[in-house]
Amino acid sequence: MDSQRLIRKMGVILALFLLIISIGVPLLLIFWQSVYPDQHFDWLAPLRTIAGHELSGVLLQSIWLGVCVVAGSTILALPLAWMMAKTRLGQHRWVDVILMIPFMTPPYIGSMGWILFMQKGGYLQQWLPGAAKWSDSFFSFGGMVLIMSLHLFPFLYLLLRDALIRIGGNLEEAGAVHGASAGYRFRKIILPLLLSSYGMGAMLVFVKTIAEFGTPATFGRRIGYYVMTSEIHKYISSWPIDFGKATSLASVLLSVCLVMWYMQSTISRKFTYRLVGGKGQRSKRYSLRGSKGALCALYIGLLLILSVGIPYFSVIVASLMKLRGAGLSLDNLTLDHYKELLSWGSVSQKALGNSLGLSLAASTVAVLLGTGFALVIGKSQGRMQRVIDLLSLLPNTVPGIVIVVGLILLWNAPWMPVTLYNTYGMVVLTYVVLFLPYTVQYVKASFTQIDGTLFQAGQVFGGGPLLILRRILLPLIMPGMLAGWIMTFTIASRELVGSLLILPPSMQTSATYIFAQFEQGQVSLGMAMAVVSVGMTVLLLLLVEAMNSKRKWNAS
Amino acid sequence: MSQWKLRKKSAVLLLASVMSLSLFGCGNAPSGDSAAKPAQDTGKASASGSTQAGGKLVLYSAGPQKLADNIVSGFEAKTGVKVEMFQGTTGKILARMEAEKSNPVADVVILASLPSAQALKADGLTLPYPEAANADKLNKDWSDAEGNYFSTSASALGIVYNTNLVSAPPQSWADLGLPEWKDAVNIPDPTLSGSALDFITGYLSVKGETGWKLFEDYKANGTAMAGANQEALDPVITGAKSLVAAGVDYMAYSAKAKGEPLDIVYPEEGTVVSPRPAAILKSSPNVDNAKAFIDYLLSDEAQKLVADAYLIPGREDVEAEGRTNLKDIPVFKVDWAWMNEHGDETAARFSEVFK
Structure with missing residues (x-):
């Protein structure tokens, strides 16, 4: 028993050390720059920056956007999660893969797709000239919430669906046996059990929204809706560069996110239940017939059209156009851009290879580390564990660009003995740091719901730690790990902000390639690249899904 | 600046707090370089593999x-x-x-x-x-x-327009403030586009404080500030907007050479290079x-x-x-020294006008 405790303690210290090096120190360096702007120490510098720039309105706009997008994605995700977890529709695994597409799409591409579709003279109006009225009402705050919700709801959906599957059928059946109506069962059984996962997902969505840059930069600018990230990016990427001000704003954003994190962790602690016990469980799947089934199918279909169909229609059409000024017509379509893109040895083909290699490496490392951290955090509420929890979450609460600048400040410092900056390793490190929270969150969500009696049972029957790890723990947290890996891979393969700053010169990924094409006015070529790289990611995920199709999850 | x-300096001190030696490295460029x-x-x-x-x-x-x-x-x-x-x-x-x-x-x-x-x-x-x-x-x-x-x-800056939508292009900067072009004009964001900033500061260095009226008129006429140069130009190519004010000419020329419905005019009163x-x-x-x-x-x-x-x-x-x-483009007699000094504040004020 003692040796186990020692191992646990060692694990905690190791995790703490790794996190401090990779996340704590870079953020401290950034923070240091914001309170040390003028050769003397000044705690109030960040506050003065904010007061001096009338940014409170912008901050409120950020928070309001976050709240609305959380509401929007809940409305989208909750019914879908229920359908996929509790009805026969859940057998259609391909829906999951398609729903990952919004994620793989760089947010600015998705927004561009919507803009091209809805704008004056856009694809919709070329079909239906009468749609001009919709265009005006679409280019508004509501449209922005819609676009961002459609982009982010898969986060929430995946968490909710997994939670619903874990709840299983027997609890609900028990309720039904005791005469509870469907609404009452939902309120008294499902809802409390879901709250912990929902809180986590809602926080992720909120934080992603207020840290998001692509949509505010494309759509938000167009409707004049400014948020904190646009201000931060202004200081970091346009003349005059001022990291001090940017970091001041980033620390405000960070504080907002920390408050959210605190609220969420309080709720989670209150509503965490042990759902996965030793008793076998089976999930109850409703078979939907008639109008109910049609309604569900319609809902999923509509969601797919909105989240994938429309943006990708625009993206694909734009990638096929000979002349962008000539409009939709068959003789204006060409495959030349794809030919140019995929010609062997071209810059674009190398960029695709780089993206694939980098995200494979990063997602694998991130899953291994993240699982370790999640297990160390475990269920205990010790101070050390909570610090680890917080640190491993931080990258999700700070705009990516801030972390990246911190990493550069640290790894490119003259006193740093290891030269990592401007190498392949630095890019992998950045991706791992940026996307670590996903694995931690997903594995933690699986792990906290495992009843400790399972491990005790394993020990009673003489299983050593390794056997318990292999036969009990790993199979139970596998879905979480897989979800983390998939998430990291898909997001890393489209990461833009960090890549722009951190890639060694002469090296491109598909995302920076797309961005460069937009900057250069080769919109069609950029859109073609988006289609190809998302297509590749989808194929890879289908492969993983096929290998995983015999889910061991409910088999026990 | x-x-x-x-x-x-603050960065130097930052490093000094971590390792005092590096202070000398930064203060004295040549030795710092050789150390780095x-x-x-x-x-x-290790990155490039070959020398x-x-x-x-x-x-x-x-x-x-x-x-x-x-x-x-x-x-x-x-x-x-x-x-x-x-x-x-x-x-x-x-x-x-x-x-x-x-x-x-x-x-x-x-x-x-x-x-x-x-x-x-x-x-x-x-x-x-x-x-x-x-x-x-x-x-x-x-x-x-x-x-x-x-x-x-x-590059020179001009008025870039979609030839499908605009048959008689405006001939002066002030024309873009006319009701004819209401909600039809994009202007690049001077905090993102160096050339747009050059145009705005250049224009102001010639016209003085009264020059701001032009940009205020643009805003009142529904002109949109739309990202860097290419982001401002793309909606004009697709026809969502009709013109770009202070558009970069080489982008217009190369899109035109591809066959896109674009052209450019340089207003006779002058422009900025x-x-x-x-x-x-x-x-x-x-x-x-x-x-x-x-x-x-x-x-x-x-x-x-x-x-x-x-x-x-x-x-x-x-x-x-x-x-x-260049010799056929009417050019303002701009004051580069003034433009350099007033770049930041002009960009900030411009953003305020267009917010």
Whole structure:
């Protein structure tokens, strides 16, 4: 028993050390720059920056956007999660893969797709000239919430669906046996059990929204809706560069996110239940017939059209156009851009290879580390564990660009003995740091719901730690790990902000390639690249899904 | 540009708090460089894998990528030096330099905005190269007499319009404020587009405080501030907007050459030409290659490549191709010194007007 405790303690210290090096120190360096702007120490510098720039309105706009997008994605995700977890529709695994597409799409591409579709003279109006009225009402705050919700709801959906599957059928059946109506069962059984996962997902969505840059930069600018990230990016990427001000704003954003994190962790602690016990469980799947089934199918279909169909229609059409000024017509379509893109040895083909290699490496490392951290955090509420929890979450609460600048400040410092900056390793490190929270969150969500009696049972029957790890723990947290890996891979393969700053010169990924094409006015070529790289990611995920199709999850 | 200096100092002190030795390294540039070099070279060797006889050059370049690619391959063919290029907007390049300032890797930068190059010089970040071949043939107003930066190409700003939507293009800047063009005009964001900032500050340096009325009229007429140059231009190509005010001409010319329904007018009252300066950085680890690169940029061969990209060649003795020559563009008598000093505040005030 003692040796186990020692191992646990060692694990905690190791995790703490790794996190401090990779996340704590870079953020401290950034923070240091914001309170040390003028050769003397000044705690109030960040506050003065904010007061001096009338940014409170912008901050409120950020928070309001976050709240609305959380509401929007809940409305989208909750019914879908229920359908996929509790009805026969859940057998259609391909829906999951398609729903990952919004994620793989760089947010600015998705927004561009919507803009091209809805704008004056856009694809919709070329079909239906009468749609001009919709265009005006679409280019508004509501449209922005819609676009961002459609982009982010898969986060929430995946968490909710997994939670619903874990709840299983027997609890609900028990309720039904005791005469509870469907609404009452939902309120008294499902809802409390879901709250912990929902809180986590809602926080992720909120934080992603207020840290998001692509949509505010494309759509938000167009409707004049400014948020904190646009201000931060202004200081970091346009003349005059001022990291001090940017970091001041980033620390405000960070504080907002920390408050959210605190609220969420309080709720989670209150509503965490042990759902996965030793008793076998089976999930109850409703078979939907008639109008109910049609309604569900319609809902999923509509969601797919909105989240994938429309943006990708625009993206694909734009990638096929000979002349962008000539409009939709068959003789204006060409495959030349794809030919140019995929010609062997071209810059674009190398960029695709780089993206694939980098995200494979990063997602694998991130899953291994993240699982370790999640297990160390475990269920205990010790101070050390909570610090680890917080640190491993931080990258999700700070705009990516801030972390990246911190990493550069640290790894490119003259006193740093290891030269990592401007190498392949630095890019992998950045991706791992940026996307670590996903694995931690997903594995933690699986792990906290495992009843400790399972491990005790394993020990009673003489299983050593390794056997318990292999036969009990790993199979139970596998879905979480897989979800983390998939998430990291898909997001890393489209990461833009960090890549722009951190890639060694002469090296491109598909995302920076797309961005460069937009900057250069080769919109069609950029859109073609988006289609190809998302297509590749989808194929890879289908492969993983096929290998995983015999889910061991409910088999026990 | 004193902010830059202050930040530099604060960074030095920051490092000092971690390791006091590095203070000397930063205070004294040459010794700092030699200290940083070995570490850098090992990092490079592992990144690129091979070292050629001609050595290498790290270039940070803003502007059209095709042109940069052509220039790089021309230079590589001529000298055997391997070029590693980072391509981005002026803002991204400056941000990258800022992030790397404690351990710089770039040798040469090409920016799309003259005031930024002037600021680099003022902060002592550039390495003078007055002996550059052909430097005497450059436009004097755009390049540094002491050889700190060389404007090897330039673009002019005009009114770019969609020929499907606009049959009689406006002939003066003020026309864009007329009801005829309500909600139909884009203007690039001067905090993202160096050339747009050059136009606005240039216009104000000629018209004085009354010049602001033009931009206030634009705003009142529904003109939208729309990102960097290409983001402002794309809606005009697709027909969502009709015109770009202060649009960069070479983008319009190359889109037009592709067959897009675009054209450009330069208002007769005058416009601003935005030079694109190249500079060697003081921290350059490969000074000889950097000098050779500047020489190449000024050579007949590279200037021809510039002309092929529809830009105005920096050398006055090279003709532009497929576009209006510099001498045929009506130009304001702008005050570059005033523009350099008032860039930040103008950009901030412009953003306020358009918010």
